[in-house]
Amino acid sequence: MIDDLLRGLAAVLTFDSLLLVAIGTTVGLFVGSVPGLTATMALALLVPFTFTMDPLSGMVLLGAVYTSSMFGGAFTAILINTPGTPGAIATTLDGYPMAKNGKAELAILVATVASVVGGLIAVIAVIAMASPLTDIAIRFGPAQYFWVAVLGLSLIAALSTGSLFKGLLGGALGMLIGTIGISPLGGESRFLFGYSQLQGGVQLLVALIGLFAIPELIRLAVSATKSVDVDYSRGSESLLHAISLTVRRPWNVLRSSIIGLVIGIIPGAGNNVAGLVAYNEAKRSDKNPSSFGKGNAQGVVASEASNNAAVAGSVVPLLTLGVPGSPPAAVMLGALMLHGIRPGSALFAESGTLAYGFILSLGVSALALLVVGVLGGRLICRAVCAVPVTYLVPGIAFMSILGAYSMRNSIIDVFIMIGIGIFAYLVRHIGLQPAPIALGLILGPIAEQGFSMSMLRGGAVHDVPAYALFDNWMSWALIAMVFVTLFWPILQEARRKKTEAAEGSE
Amino acid sequence: MARLFNTDMIAGLMGLVVTYVFYAARGANWSPLSAQWPNAILVFMAIVSLALIVKAVVAAAPDPIFDEGNPLRMVWAMGLLVAWVLLLPRLGYILTSVLMFYAMWFVVGQGVLREENDFRQFPVLSHLRAIAIAAALAVASHWLFSRILFVPLPRGPLGW
Numbered sequence: 272m273i274d275d276l277l278r279g280l281a282a283v284l285t286f287d288s289l290l291l292v293a294i295g296t297t298v299g300l301f302v303g304s305v306p307g308l309t310a311t312m313a314l315a316l317l318v319p320f321t322f323t324m325d326p327l328s329g330m331v332l333l334g335a336v337y338t339s340s341m342f343g344g345a346f347t348a349i350l351i352n353t354p355g356t357p358g359a360i361a362t363t364l365d366g367y368p369m370a371k372n373g374k375a376e377l378a379i380l381v382a383t384v385a386s387v388v389g390g391l392i393a394v395i396a397v398i399a400m401a402s403p404l405t406d407i408a409i410r411f412g413p414a415q416y417f418w419v420a421v422l423g424l425s426l427i428a429a430l431s432t433g434s435l436f437k438g439l440l441g442g443a444l445g446m447l448i449g450t451i452g453i454s455p456l457g458g459e460s461r462f463l464f465g466y467s468q469l470q471g472g473v474q475l476l477v478a479l480i481g482l483f484a485i486p487e488l489i490r491l492a493v494s495a496t497k498s499v500d501v502d503y504s505r506g507s508e509s510l511l512h513a514i515s516l517t518v519r520r521p522w523n524v525l526r527s528s529i530i531g532l533v534i535g536i537i538p539g540a541g542n543n544v545a546g547l548v549a550y551n552e553a554k555r556s557d558k559n560p561s562s563f564g565k566g567n568a569q570g571v572v573a574s575e576a577s578n579n580a581a582v583a584g585s586v587v588p589l590l591t592l593g594v595p596g597s598p599p600a601a602v603m604l605g606a607l608m609l610h611g612i613r614p615g616s617a618l619f620a621e622s623g624t625l626a627y628g629f630i631l632s633l634g635v636s637a638l639a640l641l642v643v644g645v646l647g648g649r650l651i652c653r654a655v656c657a658v659p660v661t662y663l664v665p666g667i668a669f670m671s672i673l674g675a676y677s678m679r680n681s682i683i684d685v686f687i688m689i690g691i692g693i694f695a696y697l698v699r700h701i702g703l704q705p706a707p708i709a710l711g712l713i714l715g716p717i718a719e720q721g722f723s724m725s726m727l728r729g730g731a732v733h734d735v736p737a738y739a740l741f742d743n744w745m746s747w748a749l750i751a752m753v754f755v756t757l758f759w760p761i762l763q764e765a766r767r768k769k770t771e772a773a774e775g776s777e
Numbered sequence: 778m779a780r781l782f783n784t785d786m787i788a789g790l791m792g793l794v795v796t797y798v799f800y801a802a803r804g805a806n807w808s809p810l811s812a813q814w815p816n817a818i819l820v821f822m823a824i825v826s827l828a829l830i831v832k833a834v835v836a837a838a839p840d841p842i843f844d845e846g847n848p849l850r851m852v853w854a855m856g857l858l859v860a861w862v863l864l865l866p867r868l869g870y871i872l873t874s875v876l877m878f879y880a881m882w883f884v885v886g887q888g889v890l891r892e893e894n895d896f897r898q899f900p901v902l903s904h905l906r907a908i909a910i911a912a913a914l915a916v917a918s919h920w921l922f923s924r925i926l927f928v929p930l931p932r933g934p935l936g937w
Contacts, residue, residue, distance in 0.1 A: 316926060436829045440792050442820040447799055450815045457811025462802050485858070492854035492881070493846035495888030661889060662819070662910065664854075665881035670873060672861060672920060679927045685862045693855050698791070700842040701784040719814040726813070 275397065275623025283635055284626045288331050292632065295335025296639045300647055302336070303343020303355045306672060308314045308474065310340035310356065311348060312677075314602040318609070324543060326610040327625050333606055333631040337599045338582050338636040339391060342644065345382040351667055353484035356440045357475055358578035360709055361550035363483060365563060365570030372566050376424040376652045380513035382575045384643030387526060388636025389576030391536070392528035393583035397630055405629055408593065411537055413728065414740045419537065419719030419750035420714040423544050426551045441698075445711020446718075448473050448691075455716065456723045460540045468683040476673045477482050477684045478691055478712055482705040485692020497660045506759045510645055516568045517602020523553050523569050524576045531749045535597070544717075545584075547710060549577030555759050579640075583633050590614050659745030785829045788830035792826030847891070853858075853884045867876020871915045878911035 279643050302313040321329030344356030347368035359724065369378035411419075427435075429441045447488070451462045452472025465467045517524055525548035534545040553573035556562040565572050585597040593614040595601035607614055612622060617649060619626045658666065675688035695705050722740075728738030740746060796819055803815065843851070861877040868876070886899055886907075921929040 296915070312926070352798070352858070436785075436832065437788055438824055440788060440822065440829065443792075443818055443825060446796065447819050447822065450818065453809035454807075457808045459804060459807050460793065461804065461807070461810040461811060461815060462799060464802055488858075489851060489854045491849045492846065492885050493848070493889065494849065495846060495885055495892045502782045626832070659889075661882050661886040662907075666880040666886045666914075668858060668881060669878055669914060669918075670867070673922070676865075676930070677922060677926070680933070682862065682866055682929060685865065689862055693858070696851075696855075698788075701782075701787045701791070703788060714813075715818075723810050724813060727810075751795050 277626045279631050282327055283632045291328055292330040292335045292635050292639050296339040296636055296643045299336040299339025300343040302644055303340035304346040309603055310337050311323035311598040315550045316597050318606045326612055327623050327628045329606055332627040333603050338633055341578050341582050342386040342640050346651055349378045351488045354479055357479055358546050361546035363569055365567050368566035373432055376508040377650050378571055379648040380508055380510055381516050381571050383648055384513045385572040385575040386515040386579040387637050387641045388524050389528040389580040391634055393532045393580035394630060394634035396532055397587055398585045409654055413721045413724035414746050417718055417725055418746050420718035422749055422753050423714040425753045427710060434702055437702045441703045441707035442711040444569050445708040446715030449712045449715035455720050470664040473687055474678050475682055478673055479709060480671050481688040481691030482695045482709055484667055484671045486696035486699055488664055489696045490600055491664050492661055517572050520531060524572055527573040527576040528580040531580030532584040535581030536587045546574040546578040549573040583626045592617055622657040655744040666741030782842050783833050783837050786833035789826045789829030792822055796823045848880045850888050857881050865931050870930035871919055872933050874910045874915035879908050882907040
């Protein structure tokens, strides 16, 4: 293993590989920061360019694009409250309030440092523990997927600002939108309302652009004043300050990276779930949870560290089992197979240099983010903040429409995006926030598949089909986490009141 | 002063309306595999909506709504977004983008001036600059998407 690791390191640190990393991170940053352009799309377009390269160089390029595009999603999340990639949803929750407080540049630098640290921690963990982590991942059955989704949905309790009932209503609305289209197991068309074009369902990114970008656009047009600006009186934000903010709470960045890594390994869960779970854990364990959602840098750290750690996580089942953990990983699987390499348990023995070289290149890409993020981040931040609101509003509309259309070359998707956006703007005024709706939309289909498949299995092995949801220790571990997530804020609030009462009586 | 509304009541009623709309759209012959999950969500949604209505009656807490900026510009912004989508397949990507970008620039620009109590009009040069920026963005993105990313964008009567 050590020999392969060193050979892989030597192959990655050549001039050619480093150049590919630089190109890949730049392309990925662009792709990630434009809502509608996805990492999967960029990787699919780049695969033909890797035909003439040796397999490791090709994978280095694709890995750099994947890593960087996850990070690029943070830019729009922070600057225009729109996650460039689904993984950056949780970044909007504190990144955008930071930007509104004049700390846009600091938020981007914190996101950069957290992404780098999260990526590096995950790469080290993958090299050390790829095999045992894979063993856990392959034990995940439908019931565990269901409980992972329920765990994610329990975050609504944490994400609901103002009213838990409204948060739950938003989550249910999201899940309902997620059922539109062909049923994944039954095969029937559901809720088409006479439009056969809805059979393909509502694309996640189309809905996210609608939920986050369009309400912001309408709000900007209504108020005709900019909400995000760089506070130049603060001077240029220092990278050291961002580093100190990130590592001041080492447990937060470490925990978020581990959450990202583990969820990334589970095929299908994806980095969007990772970001939200890590955010919730950061909020739950903080001494001042009420500061989250109002511009707490630790929220940005948690989201970005975990969604970048999930990138390294998603390549573990790809390399060890030949099972991609995410859509971009599926494209990389195709690229490997086109090069005549079959991923699986024998890959590390037969092509150890390639396997370790690829994993190490993700670490190099994470480091490259520091350069690209600091230079490009400042530039993009100041450029966006310098755009007058008169151009910002049509600019957001332009990017949103282009992004929604390019998902499937479909005008229907643009209609859906605008419809969801106008709806999201209107219901925001009655207290329904976009985050719980997005959460329901992401996790509803995962929960449905897990639930329905568990019921099918339960019908075959138990008297009561629902027992299938509880017949494994991993299910119980996840159920315990759900309870902790739901009741921890109540316990914390009770403890806070008790302390306040004790202080008041003294 | 902004008017106050019982938002719990509005949210609860909206939840019930959405529940009913989706309930009425259910297929009569769905297999249990297709029906179980949406049914569960609809029941859950109805319960949460009713809980909101009860809360609205028992502990009414009115909130101000639509209390930011100019509501007329909200209607304009929504109308222009809908017009953008409707015109896209008819006029093509470039023409629609330039027209709608310019229209949105004009509406927001007028809003900025009014918010500053400035009742002058933009000079002609500002209009020309907005059109030029819109055209540059539309042409550059059309080239990027159709030539580099191979995403064909809607064509108008002139072929672009």
